[in-house]
Amino acid sequence: MSEDKTAEIVLSLEIDDPALADRLAALLGNVAGLRLAAPGETAAATIVARDPRIMPDDIALTQRELDVLALMAEGASNKMIARQLGISVHTVKFHVGSLLDKLDATGRTDAVAHAARRGVIEL
Amino acid sequence: MSEDKTAEIVLSLEIDDPALADRLAALLGNVAGLRLAAPGETAAATIVARDPRIMPDDIALTQRELDVLALMAEGASNKMIARQLGISVHTVKFHVGSLLDKLDATGRTDAVAHAARRGVIEL
DNA sequence: TGCGAAACTGGCCGGGTGGCCAGGACCAGG
DNA sequence: CCTGGTCCTGGCCACCCGGCCAGTTTCGCA
Numbered sequence: 001m002s003e004d005k006t007a008e009i010v011l012s013l014e015i016d017d018p019a020l021a022d023r024l025a026a027l028l029g030n031v032a033g034l035r036l037a038a039p040g041e042t043a044a045a046t047i048v049a050r051d052p053r054i055m056p057d058d059i060a061l062t063q064r065e066l067d068v069l070a071l072m073a074e075g076a077s078n079k080m081i082a083r084q085l086g087i088s089v090h091t092v093k094f095h096v097g098s099l100l101d102k103l104d105a106t107g108r109t110d111a112v113a114h115a116a117r118r119g120v121i122e123l
Numbered sequence: 124m125s126e127d128k129t130a131e132i133v134l135s136l137e138i139d140d141p142a143l144a145d146r147l148a149a150l151l152g153n154v155a156g157l158r159l160a161a162p163g164e165t166a167a168a169t170i171v172a173r174d175p176r177i178m179p180d181d182i183a184l185t186q187r188e189l190d191v192l193a194l195m196a197e198g199a200s201n202k203m204i205a206r207q208l209g210i211s212v213h214t215v216k217f218h219v220g221s222l223l224d225k226l227d228a229t230g231r232t233d234a235v236a237h238a239a240r241r242g243v244i245e246l
Numbered sequence: 247t248g249c250g251a252a253a254c255t256g257g258c259c260g261g262g263t264g265g266c267c268a269g270g271a272c273c274a275g276g
Numbered sequence: 277c278c279t280g281g282t283c284c285t286g287g288c289c290a291c292c293c294g295g296c297c298a299g300t301t302t303c304g305c306a
Contacts, residue, residue, distance in 0.1 A: 009146060015168060023132060024168065027157055033150055045138060045147065045172035062282065075233020077262065091284050093264070100264080107292095108263080109232040110198020116239065116246050123239050123246075185252065200292070214254050216294070223294080230262090231293080 008035040012043035020049060061102060061120065068095040073112045073121050131158040135166035139173055184225060184243065191218040196235045196244050 011034065015021040024047060028034055037043040061069070064085075071081045078092045085092070096108060103120075105111035115121045134157065138144040147170060151157055160166040184192070187208075194204045201215045208215070219231060226243075228234035238244045 009143070009150070011170070020132070020167060023156075027132070027154055031150055031154055033146075044143060045170050047134070047168050047170050049168035064283065072232060073236055075229045075236060077230070078264095079262080087283090088285055090286060094284075097264070106198045107200070109195060109235055112232055113196055113198060113235060113239075113246055116236075123236055187253065201294095202292085210253085211255055213256060217254075220294070 008033055009045070010035050010037045010041065010043045012037040012041070012046045014046055015049040017049060061099070065095050065099055065102070066120075068092060069099055069111070069115055069121055072096070072099075072108050073116070073123060131156055132168070133158050133160045133164065133166045135160040135164070135169045137169055137171045137173075143172060184222070188218050188222055188225070189243075191215060192222055192234070192238055192244055195219070195222075195231050196239070196246060 011028065013021055013024065013036065015024065025036060028036060067085060068081055071084055076084065078089050078096065081092045082089045096111075099105070099111050100107070103111045103114045105114050112121070116123050134151065136144055136147065136159065138147065148159060151159060190208060191204055194207055199207065201212050201219065204215045205212045219234075222228070222234050223230070226234045226237045228237050235244070239246050
């Protein structure tokens with residue numbers, strides 16, 4: 001770190017759409033005080049534009065499933081989730097099962113990973 | 124979608140450092156063909172610069188632990204990890220135990236969440 | 247040349263997990 | 277009124293998980 005406050009800001013690009021990437025690169029290339037990062041260079045900031053297609057429709061999760069999912073991401077066991085939400089372990093397992101199905105996951109760890117990847121939850 | 128190819132590119136900012144955010148906003152505000160997004164507006168791309176995760180010392184994880192951790196994040200079971208790495212389930216459990224200890228996690232799901240939070244792995 | 251760290255393996259066991267079956271209550275929409 | 281969705285609960289059971297005990301080899305470092 002310890003960067004010069006007056007130095008150029010280095011930006012990296014992580015954009016799926018080639019056309020958009022080109023337009024941005026062209027526009028930003030002419031801006032004084034700004035520079036695009038060389039391959040492998042550490043940038044101060046990154047311009048991202050991921051395909052939103054990964055998440056067709058927010059993947060309809062019910063409120064209760066979101067509750068369970070959030071606690072799962074905290075590493076809580078079914079028993080802890082049950083106590084936290086004031087419901088039975090069986091009900092928790094029911095919701096977890098729905099989550100595994102909707103998120104196309106093989107287990108709770110996979111479910112949390114998938115949910116985090118598509119922005120359903122924030123780690 | 125269906126955007127006009129000649130329209131301005133809308134950019135949003137997600138930057139922790141206020142100083143950097145200000146400088147970028149000032150620089151980009153004068154670029155023709157480019158516009159910063161209004162609050163809540165959908166942007167074509169986002170400029171991100173998150174705080175380099177608070178991790179005191181990279182949390183010394185051995186190479187093997189990183190291997191196991193990566194497969195855990197994919198939702199793999201101990202048995203699958205064992206097959207994948209060509210080692211026994213006992214050894215996998217041994218490494219998982221070390222991971223839980225080092226990452227201060229209560230279970231594999233918690234371990235993956237912690238690791239992702241501090242940037243040890245990328246989801 | 248010891249000595250610790252890392253990696254690897256085994257057995258054992260209590261408790262957790264996930265899949266299956268079943269049921270009931272509530273409420274919006276056809 | 278009846279259907280469908282969400283939420284809730286129970287039992288049963290095979291399997292997985294994590295923690296405990298024990299051991300081996302290999303490697304680098306002092």
